[in-house]
Amino acid sequence: MGNIETTLGIDLSAFWMPFSANRQFKHAPRLLVGAKDMHFTAHDGRKVLDGTAGLWCVNAGHGREKIISAAKAQLDVLDFAPTFQLGHPKAFEAAQKIAALAPEGMDHVFFSNSGSEAVDSALKIALAYHRARGEGQRTILVGRERGYHGTGFGGISVGGMTNNRKTFGNLLPRVDHLRHTWDIEHQAYSRGQPEWGAHFADELEQRIIPLHDASNIAAVIVEPVAGSTGGLVPPKGYLERLRAICDKYGILLIFDEVITGFGRLGKPFGADFFGVTPDLMSFAKGVTNGTIPMGGVVASNKVYDAFMQGPEGAIELFHGYTYSGHPVAAAAAVATIDLYREEGLFERAAAIAPYFEQALHSLKGLPNVIDIRNLGLIGVIEVAPRPGAVGARAFDVFTDCYANGLLVRPAGDTLAMSPPLIVEKSHIDEMVGKLGAALKRAA
């Protein structure tokens, strides 16, 4: 520990790191001090290939001049302005850009500062929507096992990741969960969407609705592709069925697009990729290319219009954040979305996805690999857990890759890759080569 601290002249003790083994990290730190395009620079000057776009957010690659200069220019003009009963131009411009990118009929954007706040905002909008329409008894929120919706109390309640939930209980009182959509027996090594498993959506109509009655259910929230839990790709037809059942019973469908938004699947949103339009979409991460925190909710016109009733002077939604539509974040979002379009990065992701898929699946047959899943620029390798030590093998692969100049993301016994959309074939070859070598060593 002394080495890095002496080299960099910093003390690591004060920062209580999120989702991290603090003591282990502080004994063997991995510090990143710079980044450009596809690479981080580690504290010792080594280049580390960013196989994960940071945490699934730096979709245009690091250090993009256009975004950085837009944020700097905004700071010079207007560092902060409230958006409660006041406004500033960039927030409106950013909302307009996001709405233009979103599926048809989804023209309104509520801003938060993170994905967790985006999810909690979406859940609150769903509850308030039903109340505004005189169906205030619709308060049940339905999530899914292995879902990740951030770490707010709403998000962990509808989420389905055990470690995130067990300590904090199920704090929303009225929540249920669909089962997750992964089944190794029928789906292992699917390339893209599994053929089998659309029927998992029927649980909504066959178990959840009969149990609670549809008249009490506000919304169903799912990630189009479950990201953090290990890239669970929806079976063909699954999301379509969820949409149809929600429509039949007046239940709102929320897509949590925090990972799938802004080009990860080669389209603006997962909704576009799958051709299924939700009522609400939460987003974050790629909206500013990770430069400045920002998240939000895109609402369908149906939802928004339900609020725009009654006296004009009435506040329609008692919800918001000091930094909703922060000028610097809004400026970064505008520049980011322009950059995605100018460089055709979503199309680029779609074009290189088949190469990525082919490369990933070449790892089949390596020691302990039990499944490989992919869609767009999401790729996940699942390894068998070591007996009595869940996650240890994947963590070893992660540290081995890092030591050899590649960043991958371990979660349980999966290793996720989600490179920036500027990734080249040579980067993909390097990623798969280094990961393969680490997998062999991690036996």
Ligand code: PXG
């Ligand atoms: N929804 C989804 C689908 C997410 O993936 C959030 C909400 C929460 O976003 P914030 O900005 O509050 O963190 C996320 C976040 C990983 C990893 O390793 C994934 C996330 C965050 C950190 C790590 O998979 N996703």
